[in-house]
Amino acid sequence: MSDNPDSLNGESRYGFAIWTFFVMLVGMIANAAFNHLTLGTDFSVRELLIPLCVSPLVFGFFASIIKTQLDSLSGTLIAFQNGFFWQQIFEGIANSGVGA
Numbered sequence: 001m002s003d004n005p006d007s008l009n010g011e012s013r014y015g016f017a018i019w020t021f022f023v024m025l026v027g028m029i030a031n032a033a034f035n036h037l038t039l040g041t042d043f044s045v046r047e048l049l050i051p052l053c054v055s056p057l058v059f060g061f062f063a064s065i066i067k068t069q070l071d072s073l074s075g076t077l078i079a080f081q082n083g084f085f086w087q088q089i090f091e092g093i094a095n096s097g098v099g100a
Contacts, residue, residue, distance in 0.1 A: 016072060016075065017063070019076070020059075020062065020066070020075055020076060020079035021055070021059050021079070023076050023079040023080050023083065024055065024058065024059055024062065024079040024080065024082055024083035024086075025051075025052070025055060025083060026080065026083060027079065027080040027081065027082065027083020027084040027085075027086070028048075028051035028052070028055065028083040028084070028086050029048065029051075029083075030080075030083070030084055031051070031083065031084045031085070031086065031087075032047045032048055032051070034084075035047075051083075051086050054086065054090050055083075055086075057090065058082055058083070058086050058089050058090060059082075061082070061089055061092075062078065062079055062082045065078065066078070
């Protein structure tokens with residue numbers, strides 16, 4: 001069986017989506033920790049709740065990217081990257097008018 005999400009059956013695709021959403025959330029937490037360690041920002045519940053609130057929008061953007069053929073490793077890495085850089089992704093979504 002190929003690691004390509006396009007070749008997976010429905011159940012495996014949902015599993016891949018859940019896995020990449022979780023990885024994206026880990027990336028968001030890593031970004032908050034990175035900002036705390038390098039910029040001295042507060043590491044608080046608020047800093048974790050904001051990315052959690054926008055995570056469906058960021059994941060929707062990611063899901064549109066993975067419609068193309070990606071293997072599971074590439075998809076996982078891109079999910080983490082989108083989570084880590086969620087502020088830039090969110091600003092890009094707002095500026096492009098996606099969902100308007």
